[in-house]
Amino acid sequence: TLLQVDPRKxxxxxxxxxxxxxxxxxxxxxxxxxxxxxxxxxxxTSSTNPTTSAPAGNPSAASARAPxxxxxxxxxAGVSSxxxxxxxxxxxxxxxxxxSIIDTSxxxxxxxxxxxxxxxxxxxxxxxxxxxSSTAGGHHHHHFEVDLSYITSKVIVMATPRDNPSELSGRQxxxxxxxLLDTKHPQSYMLFSLDQHNxxxxxxxxxxxxxxxxxxxxxxxxxxxxxxxxxxxCHNISSFLLESSSNTAVLHCSDGRNQIAYGTxxxxxxxxxxxxxxxxxRYYESRRCAHPFLTxxxxxxxxxxxxxxxxxxxxxxxxxxxxxxxxxxxVPLFNxxxxxxxxxxxxFNQDHxxxxxxxxxxxxxxxxxxxxxxxxxPLNIPFNGDLTIHVSHAPVGLSLxxxxxxxxxxxxxINSNFCTLNHSELSYSRYELDGxxxxxxxxxxxxxxxxxxxxxxxSTTD
Numbered sequence: 001t002l003l004q005v006d007p008r009k010x011x012x013x014x015x016x017x018x019x020x021x022x023x024x025x026x027x028x029x030x031x032x033x034x035x036x037x038x039x040x041x042x043x044x045t046s047s048t049n050p051t052t053s054a055p056a057g058n059p060s061a062a063s064a065r066a067p068x069x070x071x072x073x074x075x076x077a078g079v080s081s082x083x084x085x086x087x088x089x090x091x092x093x094x095x096x097x098x099x100s101i102i103d104t105s106x107x108x109x110x111x112x113x114x115x116x117x118x119x120x121x122x123x124x125x126x127x128x129x130x131x132x133s134s135t136a137g138g139h140h141h142h143h144f145e146v147d148l149s150y151i152t153s154k155v156i157v158m159a160t161p162r163d164n165p166s167e168l169s170g171r172q173x174x175x176x177x178x179x180l181l182d183t184k185h186p187q188s189y190m191l192f193s194l195d196q197h198n199x200x201x202x203x204x205x206x207x208x209x210x211x212x213x214x215x216x217x218x219x220x221x222x223x224x225x226x227x228x229x230x231x232x233x234c235h236n237i238s239s240f241l242l243e244s245s246s247n248t249a250v251l252h253c254s255d256g257r258n259q260i261a262y263g264t265x266x267x268x269x270x271x272x273x274x275x276x277x278x279x280x281x282r283y284y285e286s287r288r289c290a291h292p293f294l295t296x297x298x299x300x301x302x303x304x305x306x307x308x309x310x311x312x313x314x315x316x317x318x319x320x321x322x323x324x325x326x327x328x329x330x331v332p333l334f335n336x337x338x339x340x341x342x343x344x345x346x347x348f349n350q351d352h353x354x355x356x357x358x359x360x361x362x363x364x365x366x367x368x369x370x371x372x373x374x375x376x377x378p379l380n381i382p383f384n385g386d387l388t389i390h391v392s393h394a395p396v397g398l399s400l401x402x403x404x405x406x407x408x409x410x411x412x413x414i415n416s417n418f419c420t421l422n423h424s425e426l427s428y429s430r431y432e433l434d435g436x437x438x439x440x441x442x443x444x445x446x447x448x449x450x451x452x453x454x455x456x457x458x459s460t461t462d
Contacts (some may be wrong), residue, residue: 001085010109013105021192032415038090045106047106060299079458080315081243124257134364144331146157146177150287151288152269153248154247154249155241155251156249156258157252157256157260157261157288158260159254160202160203161173161177162324163208165206170307174203174204174205174209181250185246187249188323189245189247189250189422190240190249190252191212191213191214191340192213192237192250192252193213193216193217194216194217194218194259195215195217195253195254195259196252202235209459218259220253220258220262221298223351224348224350224379224386224388225301225314225413226261226350226385226417227385227386227417228350228385228386230266233263233267234263234266234270235270237267238267242274248316251263258294258298259291261284261288261291261294264284265280265284266305269302269303271309274306275310276306276310277302277306281294282290282298295434296412296431296433296434297411297413297434298365299386300412300418300432301412304417314421314422317417317420317421318416318417319384320382320383320384320454320456321416321424322383322455323381323383323456324378325376326345326376326379326448326450326451327447327448327449327450327451328343328447329375329445329447329449330443331369331370331373331443332393332442333442333443334369339369340367340372341367343365343368343377343391343392343394344360344365344391344394346359346375346388346390346394347379347381347389348387348389349386350386355381358379359394362396363396368416368437377391380444382455385416387414387416389412389450391409392406392409393408394406410435410436411433411435412448414450422447426449426450427447427450428447428449430446430447
């Protein structure tokens with residue numbers, strides 16, 4: 001396509017860059033790494049060759065494969081023993097199956113199951129129509145939707161199958177999915193259920209899939225993300241895929257949307273395929289043909305995995321931090337006069353339990369005006385792990401008992417490991433915060449800044 005006389009018919013530079021990125025991924029070439037095949041075998045490139053030496057803080061360096069951790073870790077201490085090594089080991093060997101990320105999604109599924117119509121060439125959900133009961137005009141047809149997409153040749157996502165799809169309109173048949181997987185991936189697939197099973201009973205019998213089902217629940221967009229759960233999720237699925245080159249992971253959640261998108265995008269980030277979460281989301285959308293509807297906090301956690309696996313940030317430190325202050329700047333305009341706000345902060349731990357609040361009766365809370373320039377809210381909360389922060393405005397007349405009825409200014413979830421030893425401040429624009437609806441209440445340059453310090457530094461000073 002470059003050999004066009006008319007320059008207007010040639011591809012744009014953006015198209016060329018995307019094609020180069022695709023070729024690099026397909027051939028397992030890092031665009032930020034040296035082209036080692038250009039060197040003679042007797043030449044020394046130890047200063048840049050990641051297989052011979054690597055910076056101490058680079059979590060992408062090669063190392064031995066770590067053991068599989070449990071599905072429900074109870075503390076960061078249990079994870080610290082395998083997170084760095086799993087990132088380093090799987091980031092290299094994992095690309096052997098992730099490098100086919102662009103090639104085979106449109107080539108699978110047509111053989112074996114005659115009832116399934118092949119439309120995966122464009123990643124459109126496949127519809128299956130079967131004639132069952134008769135009517136006056138002939139046969140009445142039930143429409144069973146097969147909502148299944150190949151994100152890579154080894155990672156499949158779909159909505160949770162049902163034993164009795166005829167009872168639930170629009171849900172797909174577990175037997176149909178089983179037949180399809182048995183045909184395309186015999187004895188080599190594993191279903192990973194991301195559903196939270198506190199809703200009652202399972203939607204299908206595990207024995208229907210030859211008991212090749214593992215419960216690996218992830219919180220959906222209604223709950224705050226947890227870094228430990230996300231890392232264990234990526235580690236367990238990667239370990240299964242690396243056991244055999246023929247293994248295929250099938251991820252499913254109830255609605256086939258947020259949880260599988262969150263888990264799959266995190267898995268791609270875990271292996272350092274892309275450096276930016278937005279690139280991962282764009283790739284996922286092109287394969288799934290559906291928007292993942294990730295929260296901004298979920299995207300923040302995926303970006304952390306990108307930074308970690310690509311060696312952009314330090315390895316997890318698992319140190320306790322003190323969240324000293326929250327700064328809102330410039331002052332958001334939430335009162336009736338639209339010239340300030342009366343903010344308070346609720347803080348929740350990784351178990352979604354409220355552990356701290358600055359709320360008082362509204363007449364005791366300070367009113368910040370636009371002329372103040374910044375809302376400075378002192379907290380001094382120790383934390384280690386995930387922390388969810390809700391910043392709200394207390395309107396006049398809000399009682400102490402009903403303070404949950406405050407007007408939400410913004411919210412976010414962070415992890416203590418987001419703050420590195422060299423960067424103790426976290427700052428986010430309004431486009432990186434959840435819970436923001438009324439944009440006219442926020443100055444264009446609005447930011448939320450978290451100021452932290454290591455507990456060790458405080459104890460040393462004391």
